[in-house]
Amino acid sequence: MNAALYVLTSITMLLCAILLLRGWSRVRRKMLLWSGLCFVLLSVASLLKFIDLSIYKPDLYTWRLAATALGLALLLYGLIWESQ
Amino acid sequence: MSERTKSPDPYQFIHENVDSVPHLESLILLWNSRPVGWTEEELASRLYIPREQVRTVLRDLIRLQAVQEIAGLPTRYSYLPGTEEQDDLMRGIDDAYRRDLVRISTMIHSKASSSVREFAKAFRFKKDRDQ
Amino acid sequence: MIPVNQLGPIAHPTLDTFLLGFVCASSLVAAIFFLRFWRATRDRLFVAFTVFFAIEGANEAYTSTLRHPNVGSLAVTLIRLLAVIGILVAILWKNLAKE
Numbered sequence: 001m002n003a004a005l006y007v008l009t010s011i012t013m014l015l016c017a018i019l020l021l022r023g024w025s026r027v028r029r030k031m032l033l034w035s036g037l038c039f040v041l042l043s044v045a046s047l048l049k050f051i052d053l054s055i056y057k058p059d060l061y062t063w064r065l066a067a068t069a070l071g072l073a074l075l076l077y078g079l080i081w082e083s084q
Numbered sequence: 085m086s087e088r089t090k091s092p093d094p095y096q097f098i099h100e101n102v103d104s105v106p107h108l109e110s111l112i113l114l115w116n117s118r119p120v121g122w123t124e125e126e127l128a129s130r131l132y133i134p135r136e137q138v139r140t141v142l143r144d145l146i147r148l149q150a151v152q153e154i155a156g157l158p159t160r161y162s163y164l165p166g167t168e169e170q171d172d173l174m175r176g177i178d179d180a181y182r183r184d185l186v187r188i189s190t191m192i193h194s195k196a197s198s199s200v201r202e203f204a205k206a207f208r209f210k211k212d213r214d215q
Numbered sequence: 216m217i218p219v220n221q222l223g224p225i226a227h228p229t230l231d232t233f234l235l236g237f238v239c240a241s242s243l244v245a246a247i248f249f250l251r252f253w254r255a256t257r258d259r260l261f262v263a264f265t266v267f268f269a270i271e272g273a274n275e276a277y278t279s280t281l282r283h284p285n286v287g288s289l290a291v292t293l294i295r296l297l298a299v300i301g302i303l304v305a306i307l308w309k310n311l312a313k314e
Binding site: 001002005009012015016061065068 | 227230231234235237238241242244245248289292295296299300302303306
């Protein structure tokens, strides 16, 4: 159940990222770039969580949080600067 | 410009495609002075906006296929001639803006910022669906 | 899943707490932005994102109260699942509803 959630989340975040980055390549609005990158990192974070659940040895918790934090920082930068 | 309706409504066109008042004024200026080409510098000083903004406006108008770039030194930009329908639309826009400046400016300013609208549009799978 | 009593100690408690707080606050701010965008555009997509980031923020806040933050709980999992499905539904709705 947990694993399914994180895989689904990762895929959904990746879908959002692809749509936003595709949109950025067309219209060049920076907000699309930053939010697209955010979703890439959120996707990575979910993937790390999935790996964390499956493999016992390395504890990826801090890395997952760091990826999420970085993604959100980029998102906020984009939202604050670019959304007028 | 991509058009699907038989009698294009200038207000609807402006609402859907024009992001700011400088966008509209540049378009109307280029239309009225066609086929004359303007440089970024000339447009900036005529419209009282910074060059950076002129660049953004021209980029968006080119993407709308309303404006074309004329290669040269320096690069000039002019109205891109299109169909009869497009000419009618432009006449309508020019007329509407002359008569109804306040209402059109208000409408443009009350739209959600273009970044937000582009964010929403990005989630459409197909490219040329209009809302 | 590793049983709780076999989990290692938290490796970087201060850093983790800081990051948790940062993620929580940023998620809530993002949710507020998306709420504003929804009010401006009436586009349901933004509702989905508002809910998603609000739940993310609430989740991180809740997680900070747990002794083993890396484990989570069933209720949390279900709520997050709903938030993610919400986004997928909103995207599909946007693309299919106009047919």
